[in-house]
Amino acid sequence: xxxxxxxxxxxxxxxxxxxxxxxxxxxxxxxxxxxxxxxxxxxxxxxxxxxxxxxxxxxxxxxxxxxxxxxxxxxxxxxxxxxxxxxxxxxxxxxxxxxxxxxxxxxxxxxxxxxxxxxxxxxxxxxxxxxxxxxxxxxxxxxxxxxxxxxxxxxxxxxxxxxxxxxxxxxxxxxxxxxxxxxxxxxxxxxxxxxxxxxxxxxxxxxxxxxxxxxxxxxxxxxxxxxxxxxxxxxxxxxxxxxxxxxxxxxxxxxxxxxxxxxxxxxxxxxxxxxxxxxxxxxxxxxxxxxxxxxxxxxxxxxxxxxxxxxxxxxxxxxxxxxxxxxxxxxxxxxxxxxxx
Amino acid sequence: xxxxxxxxxxxxxxxxxxxxxxxxxxxxxxxxxxxxxxxxxxxxxxxxxxxxxxxxxxxxxxxxxxxxxxxxxxxxxxxxxxxxxxxxxxxxxxxxxxxxxxxxxxxxxxxxxxxxxxxxxxxxxxxxxxxxxxxxxxxxxxxxxxxxxxxxxxxxxxxxxxxxxxxxxxxxxxxxxxxxxxxxxxxxxxxxxxxxxxxxxxxxxxxxxxxxxxxxxxxxxxxxxxxxxxxxxxxxxxxxxxxxxxxxxxxxxxxxxxxxxxxxxxxxxxxxxxxxxxxxxxxxxxxxxxxxxxxxxxxxxxxxxxxxxxxxxxxxxxxxxxxxxxxxxxxxxxxxxxxxxxxxxxxxxxxxxxxxxxxxxxxxxxxxxxxxxxxxxxxxxxxxxxxxxxxxxxxxxxxxxxxxxxxxxxxxxxxxxxxxxxxxxxxxxxxxxxxxxxxxxxxxxxxxxxxxxxxxxxxxxxxxxxxxxxxxxxxxxxxxxxxxxxxxxxxxxxxxxxxxxxxxxxxxxxxxxxxxxxxxxxxxxxxxxxxxxxxxxxxxxxxxxxxxxxxxxxxxxxxxxxxx
Numbered sequence: 001x002x003x004x005x006x007x008x009x010x011x012x013x014x015x016x017x018x019x020x021x022x023x024x025x026x027x028x029x030x031x032x033x034x035x036x037x038x039x040x041x042x043x044x045x046x047x048x049x050x051x052x053x054x055x056x057x058x059x060x061x062x063x064x065x066x067x068x069x070x071x072x073x074x075x076x077x078x079x080x081x082x083x084x085x086x087x088x089x090x091x092x093x094x095x096x097x098x099x100x101x102x103x104x105x106x107x108x109x110x111x112x113x114x115x116x117x118x119x120x121x122x123x124x125x126x127x128x129x130x131x132x133x134x135x136x137x138x139x140x141x142x143x144x145x146x147x148x149x150x151x152x153x154x155x156x157x158x159x160x161x162x163x164x165x166x167x168x169x170x171x172x173x174x175x176x177x178x179x180x181x182x183x184x185x186x187x188x189x190x191x192x193x194x195x196x197x198x199x200x201x202x203x204x205x206x207x208x209x210x211x212x213x214x215x216x217x218x219x220x221x222x223x224x225x226x227x228x229x230x231x232x233x234x235x236x237x238x239x240x241x242x243x244x245x246x247x248x249x250x251x252x253x254x255x256x257x258x259x260x261x262x263x264x265x266x267x268x269x270x271x272x273x274x275x276x277x278x279x280x281x282x283x284x285x286x287x288x289x290x291x292x293x294x295x296x297x298x299x300x301x302x303x304x305x306x307x308x309x310x311x312x313x314x315x316x317x318x319x320x321x322x323x324x325x326x327x328x329x330x331x332x333x334x335x336x337x338x339x340x341x
Numbered sequence: 342x343x344x345x346x347x348x349x350x351x352x353x354x355x356x357x358x359x360x361x362x363x364x365x366x367x368x369x370x371x372x373x374x375x376x377x378x379x380x381x382x383x384x385x386x387x388x389x390x391x392x393x394x395x396x397x398x399x400x401x402x403x404x405x406x407x408x409x410x411x412x413x414x415x416x417x418x419x420x421x422x423x424x425x426x427x428x429x430x431x432x433x434x435x436x437x438x439x440x441x442x443x444x445x446x447x448x449x450x451x452x453x454x455x456x457x458x459x460x461x462x463x464x465x466x467x468x469x470x471x472x473x474x475x476x477x478x479x480x481x482x483x484x485x486x487x488x489x490x491x492x493x494x495x496x497x498x499x500x501x502x503x504x505x506x507x508x509x510x511x512x513x514x515x516x517x518x519x520x521x522x523x524x525x526x527x528x529x530x531x532x533x534x535x536x537x538x539x540x541x542x543x544x545x546x547x548x549x550x551x552x553x554x555x556x557x558x559x560x561x562x563x564x565x566x567x568x569x570x571x572x573x574x575x576x577x578x579x580x581x582x583x584x585x586x587x588x589x590x591x592x593x594x595x596x597x598x599x600x601x602x603x604x605x606x607x608x609x610x611x612x613x614x615x616x617x618x619x620x621x622x623x624x625x626x627x628x629x630x631x632x633x634x635x636x637x638x639x640x641x642x643x644x645x646x647x648x649x650x651x652x653x654x655x656x657x658x659x660x661x662x663x664x665x666x667x668x669x670x671x672x673x674x675x676x677x678x679x680x681x682x683x684x685x686x687x688x689x690x691x692x693x694x695x696x697x698x699x700x701x702x703x704x705x706x707x708x709x710x711x712x713x714x715x716x717x718x719x720x721x722x723x724x725x726x727x728x729x730x731x732x733x734x735x736x737x738x739x740x741x742x743x744x745x746x747x748x749x750x751x752x753x754x755x756x757x758x759x760x761x762x763x764x765x766x767x768x769x770x771x772x773x774x775x776x777x778x779x780x781x782x783x784x785x786x787x788x789x790x791x792x793x794x795x796x797x798x799x800x801x802x803x804x805x806x807x808x809x810x811x812x813x814x815x816x817x818x819x820x821x822x823x824x825x826x827x828x829x830x831x832x833x834x835x836x837x838x839x840x841x842x843x844x845x846x847x848x849x850x851x852x853x854x855x856x857x858x859x860x861x862x863x864x865x866x867x868x869x870x871x872x873x874x875x876x877x878x879x880x881x882x883x884x885x886x887x888x889x890x891x892x893x894x895x896x897x898x899x900x901x902x903x904x905x
Contacts, residue, residue: 144599149616156592165665196728196751199740200663209668212739218731225736232665261668265675267658270666319729333662333750339588339655341648 010205018253021244025116028103032078032114035098036091039074039122046073047147049129050118052111054080055288056133058281060089061183063133068095070137071146072129076122078114080105097122105292112245123239127151130235130249131273136187137164137235138326139271140337153340154269155238161252162236163260164271165334166229167193168214169323170278170315179280186276192320194218195332198231208232208251208258215278215315233273234260269338272329278315348456348463350375351436351536353425355418356444357382357411359617360393363444369627371400373452376436378429379403380421383410404432412495416556418530419565426539437463440533441566445614446583447596448627455582455610457636459533466538466574469528469581470567487559488525489516517557520550528567531583531613534574541573542566584609584641586648589656594648601625603647609639661746661777677775678749682756683851684778686815687786688844689759691836691865696720696759698862704852705755711748712741712764727752734765741767749777755852762787762811769818778826780819781847784812785833785884792869801873802880809885840864 042048049072053060064075074095079087081102090098099118105111119128127147129137139150139162154162169190171178178189198213209232217228233249237257244253251258262268321332329335352375356363360381370377381390397403406425411417426439438459448455459465473485490510494503519525534542545551551569555561570577584607586594593614596604598621604612605628615622630636658667660676669675689695689709700707700720706727709718717737719726726732728751730744737744745768749756772778787808791801819828829847836843841861874884 141597141599145597146618148618149595149597152616152618153595156595157590163665194729196747197730197736198664198747199736199743200665200668201740202668209665211665213736215729217736218725218729218733222731222733222736225733225739261664261666262655262658263668263670264673265658265669266656266667267654267662267664268666270664317725317729319725319727333659333664336658336664336666337651337654338666339651341594341651 028113031101031103032099035100038097047127049075052078053133055082055084057084057086058182059133071148120241124241128239134276135273160238161234161257163234164273166231167272168275172316191323195321206251207255267336269340270335272335345457345460348459349436351429351439352377353441354379360389362617364393364396376402376433378425380406380425383408414560418562436536446611447615451627451629465576465578466534467578467582468532468570470526473525473527491557492559526567529581530562538574542569582610584612607641607644608637678777681777684780686760687783690786690789692862705757708758711758762808773818774825776825780828782830783836
């Protein structure tokens with residue numbers, strides 16, 4: 001009802017934008033070269049993961065293990081011209097389909113054109129999880145119930161999207177001090193987070209909440225908190241070819257998919273994406289990304305990190321909390337079980 | 342008492358999806374010695390049906406009733422139950438009890454224990470049956486209207502038309518006439534009736550009339566047997582033996598592996614509805630009681646409490662929480678903040694050491710000016726405050742309400758802070774309309790620091806004008822009819838007349854250590870105040886908020902004489 005009352009021009013322009021994004025994604029199909037296509041293995045009802053990555057070889061084994069354990073049945077990777085053997089590693093995995101591209105990350109709307117294209121072709125009718133290799137989904141009861149239980153429940157509740165706020169995790173002490181090794185759970189090292197310093201504003205046009213804060217804002221963006229990174233994400237969506245991600249996984253079209261929060265005082269179910277960005281691998285990565293200048297806002301984020309990190313930044317503070325489990329995050333109000341008992 | 346041997350149990354199993362799970366359940370029932378009639382929804386795919394029948398081929402006591410296409414909330418479910426019951430009674434005329442279950446209802450205790458339990462009072466019918474006229478039963482607003490309007494449409498597939506039809510009938514004031522002698526009762530759709538009652542219901546001389554009537558009521562599976570049982574039963578135990586809770590949308594809760602313990606402790610006989618992937622539950626149950634323990638009646642209270650807690654979280658949420666999936670619009674917050682807090686305005690201007698003094702007197706976190714434009718003055722002035730909230734004012738001003746609510750929510754102790762017209766005024770309305778807020782204001786006190794500022798008079802005058810306007814606006818908020826906070830406003834002159842009394846009054850609502858109250862904080866030197874007020878007034882700016890009782894007249898008289 002509410003949506004029908006909005007100015008018609010907004011609705012029209014959102015529709016045009018959505019169709020533009022879909023057309024754009026379709027148009028980019030030739031930029032993606034299929035390396036291994038095992039999508040014939042996908043069965044009805046499977047939960048799929050869509051990932052763009054570049055030079056993440058050391059992270060991949062644990063990433064795949066984590067999501068296989070959660071119940072992801074098939075992974076669809078876009079390899080943006082990795083040089084570290086990530087491609088070969090992924091091509092050998094039995095449940096991975098792999099595409100390769102050397103097109104510009106920035107020119108492809110930070111990879112979202114590729115992901116939208118794959119979602120459109122393979123995601124229709126499936127619950128699709130769109131994450132980066134350093135993002136680990138945690139949801140209510142994730143220690144005892146697989147993803148399939150969550151998606152079945154979302155289906156039964158008539159919901160099409162599930163929000164998971166990005167929670168930056170960091171180690172105690174300097175980020176470079178403890179070396180991250182392949183296959184290790186990154187949260188044995190980066191196991192601290194900020195409990196309560198998140199700011200929320202509502203985006204009336206797309207209808208999503210814009211969440212900022214956490215260690216990045218308090219360390220790197222004090223003079224300009226408004227350009228701090230967005231933490232709101234909607235990574236899990238029952239996809240239809242009519243949908244499109246607008247900006248990373250922060251917001252989607254149609255607008256109703258962003259309506260993942262209750263406005264009458266109740267709580268919807270939600271999760272968190274634990275963000276294992278701040279590991280020993282990060283300093284090299286930020287230097288490399290800075291050279292490439294392929295990130296948001298002319299890599300403003302990476303410049304800020306790099307300036308801070310080369311001088312030995314420690315994100316930890318005495319108010320940081322040590323990560324325990326999803327119940328802790330729920331008590332802190334970072335996520336909620338809603339009515340999923 | 343006839344003993345468990347005298348109880349011969351029949352089971353009607355309604356199945357529509359997940360037939361492999363349903364087959365598992367049927368095996369448990371038959372294994373416990375029950376006779377089973379299975380109804381499979383006509384919409385179930387033929388392949389799955391054959392697979393189910395094949396897997397149950399080795400069991401003798403299973404029959405299949407005529408397949409009907411069942412729609413949720415429609416009469417077809419009743420029809421399927423009636424058919425199955427008739428078949429069951431026909432095939433096994435010696436049954437004493439019939440249990441209605443679904444393919445996703447998991448027996449938590451062995452069938453033998455259920456029989457033992459039924460044997461304790463074999464004539465009793467276990468069916469939840471609550472008078473529809475007395476009790477608000479359901480969610481979604483349809484209560485008595487279930488029986489007084491016509492429902493020819495399917496709610497799931499024709500939702501829009503369904504809602505329009507209801508609205509239209511309300512508008513036309515349509516009211517169905519029920520059959521003679523009809524008193525509607527509602528209850529859980531899962532029951533266990535004695536065959537005597539069930540036969541009486543199926544053979545009711547008015548059955549045709551009732552069926553015709555129920556055909557167009559809403560969700561008859563929660564009212565048909567519940568109503569008719571009241572006509573025919575000897576003794577009704579108005580409680581279902583099946584543990585089944587519904588959420589606020591009327592959907593049944595699913596049960597998962599991690600519920601195993603709670604289910605076991607509930608001592609219920611049957612629970613629904615099992616998530617088909619909950620393999621552990623399917624393997625674990627039914628669980629027999631230990632040899633020496635006695636037969637316990639079902640005790641679902643703990644489980645029901647858990648469900649009500651979750652429903653509350655979904656519908657009301659946690660007060661004072663603003664997050665990715667709870668962002669209440671203004672005035673729908675169910676609690677703007679999560680705990681009481683106190684705000685002092687003007688006190689630090691009168692008593693420079695007020696913060697430290699207060700920290701010694703009450704058991705709470707005493708902050709400075711949290712909304713100061715220079716810095717967030719957390720207690721002890723750390724760079725990073727509680728909950729890792731930055732002391733940077735720009736970050737705070739990005740979302741002041743989120744800042745305050747997060748601070749209150751993350752801190753275990755009561756939060757107390759100072760405000761002033763110099764600070765960010767964005768939360769004036771928020772705090773004034775928050776019942777958790779205790780606001781204590783001494784108006785005009787902001788003027789006192791100006792006495793020692795040694796600023797040029799023109800600057801003082803300009804600052805005074807700005808701050809006075811800010812405080813006047815704030816007072817307009819505090820005097821509005823919408824105020825929910827506890828507000829105490831004193832004019833500076835009143836306060837100075839009896840400072841101790843006012844402070845005592847302010848501390849009454851707080852966790853005070855009583856012995857500490859004999860000392861008072863040191864007051865600022867007020868010597869130049871009357872002179873300043875006079876100069877301000879003479880410069881054309883009327884000081885409105887400091888009160889009238891200050892000794893202005895005394896000093897102004899000789900001045901005037903001098904001018905003359």
